[in-house]
Amino acid sequence: VFTANVRNLSRMLDHYSHFNPSPLSVKQFIDFGRSANEVRSFEFLRKELPVRLANIMQEINLLPQNLLRMPSVHLVHNWYVKSFTEILEFEDLKSVDQKKLLEFCQTLVKIRNRHADVVPTMAKGVIELRESHPVDQTVEHRIHYFLDRFYMSRIGIRMLINQHTLLFGGQMNNTRHIGCIDPNCDVQSVVRDAYENAKFLCDQYYLTSPDIEVQEHNNLEPGLPIQIVYVPSHLYHTLFELFKNAMRAVVEHHGAAARDYPPIQVLIIRGKEDVTIKISDRGGGVTRSDMKNLFHYMYSTAPQPSLSDTDSAPLAGYGYGLPLSRLYARYLLGDLTLTSCEGYGTDAYVFLKAISEEANEMLPVFNHSSTRQYSSPLPTRDWVSHIGGSTSSHARARH
Numbered sequence: 001v002f003t004a005n006v007r008n009l010s011r012m013l014d015h016y017s018h019f020n021p022s023p024l025s026v027k028q029f030i031d032f033g034r035s036a037n038e039v040r041s042f043e044f045l046r047k048e049l050p051v052r053l054a055n056i057m058q059e060i061n062l063l064p065q066n067l068l069r070m071p072s073v074h075l076v077h078n079w080y081v082k083s084f085t086e087i088l089e090f091e092d093l094k095s096v097d098q099k100k101l102l103e104f105c106q107t108l109v110k111i112r113n114r115h116a117d118v119v120p121t122m123a124k125g126v127i128e129l130r131e132s133h134p135v136d137q138t139v140e141h142r143i144h145y146f147l148d149r150f151y152m153s154r155i156g157i158r159m160l161i162n163q164h165t166l167l168f169g170g171q172m173n174n175t176r177h178i179g180c181i182d183p184n185c186d187v188q189s190v191v192r193d194a195y196e197n198a199k200f201l202c203d204q205y206y207l208t209s210p211d212i213e214v215q216e217h218n219n220l221e222p223g224l225p226i227q228i229v230y231v232p233s234h235l236y237h238t239l240f241e242l243f244k245n246a247m248r249a250v251v252e253h254h255g256a257a258a259r260d261y262p263p264i265q266v267l268i269i270r271g272k273e274d275v276t277i278k279i280s281d282r283g284g285g286v287t288r289s290d291m292k293n294l295f296h297y298m299y300s301t302a303p304q305p306s307l308s309d310t311d312s313a314p315l316a317g318y319g320y321g322l323p324l325s326r327l328y329a330r331y332l333l334g335d336l337t338l339t340s341c342e343g344y345g346t347d348a349y350v351f352l353k354a355i356s357e358e359a360n361e362m363l364p365v366f367n368h369s370s371t372r373q374y375s376s377p378l379p380t381r382d383w384v385s386h387i388g389g390s391t392s393s394h395a396r397a398r399h
């Protein structure tokens with residue numbers, strides 16, 4: 001029985017991974033949510049969720065063997081196998097009744113809960129790998145490439161599950177929100193929420209915290225508040241991380257005893273294409289050599305204190321904060337960039353699509369080019385900056 005199931009699974013994975021995921025725009029999420037047709041949502045999801053799961057599961061199998069064998073990575077892979085199998089139960093249902101629709105919703109909730117701890121579990125897997133095998137630059141690059149795609153895929157899958165369960169899961173929708181989307185998301189409100197919560201943590205940890213100064217410039221509709229159709233929880237996640245970093249930088253740079261910290265300055269600008277949020281801190285900045293590691297998964301995962309001692313929880317989270325925050329910004333075609341003046345401070349820029357028709361999901365696709373990323377060597381170096389290094393000059397062979 002076991003081999004039959006494994007063979008059947010790989011056949012289904014092959015079948016569904018040959019379809020490309022179908023990215024939705026925020027506008028489509030809104031319009032679909034307003035029509036609120038549960039059967040059509042079910043018909044879409046029972047195909048799209050297996051497609052998205054299969055696309056990323058095929059990529060898990062391409063991971064460097066060492067990482068794949070780590071117990072935590074094995075565990076995450078088993079969660080995906082179980083969830084993929086459960087969704088396929090609804091694959092060829094002819095007629096669908098209320099009972100089946102309810103079952104489908106319950107299955108989605110079960111899957112969402114099963115995968116709740118994927119991020120810390122994968123982080124553990126990366127630490128297990130680093131502690132058990134030497135990790136060279138090529139492996140580090142492949143792991144970084146994979147995790148960006150793996151977490152982006154997870155953001156998209158959870159978005160689909162959340163929309164369906166919020167719209168049809170039974171809980172009354174007493175807000176204007178469509179699922180987890182706010183059609184009039186007031187950017188400054190989310191900024192202030194994220195600041196207040198980061199400030200609370202900072203005060204708890206350092207007994208002090210820098211103030212904030214916010215300026216808004218609406219160049220499209222001067223004087224009106226800057227609002228976008230967006231997922232508030234995604235924006236909050238990103239801003240909360242940036243405020244935690246900025247506060248930690250300012251307090252550590254000026255010393256916890258100082259009182260007159262330079263305030264964190266926030267600019268919110270509405271342009272034609274983007275809404276830009278700039279968060280400027282005078283926390284001393286970071287060297288360019290350290291800057292390149294800030295978005296890495298390997299370096300940012302320092303072995304974490306156990307989850308239990310939350311009272312001493314460090315200000316920055318898993319250290320996964322920046323790479324994940326950038327994925328949330330990029331998920332709907334925005335971005336997150338950092339510019340640092342070493343010795344003075346750092347500016348963080350969050351770019352968001354201002355037009356909901358342009359805010360499309362960005363999803364990884366499993367195909368021959370993504371596969372090549374896991375096998376081809378890093379490109380040959382076409383710049384030199386040090387004498388000697390890997391191949392000394394006179395010994396270089398011309399290929």
Ligand SMILES: O=S(=O)(c1ccc(O)cc1O)N1Cc2ccccc2C1
Pocket residue numbers: 241242243245246248249250252253281283284285286294338340345346348
């Ligand atoms: O690297 S940073 O410039 C920095 C990085 C990201 C960000 O959002 C804000 C920042 O300011 N910065 C983080 C940090 C932490 C402790 C002590 C000093 C610093 C400096």
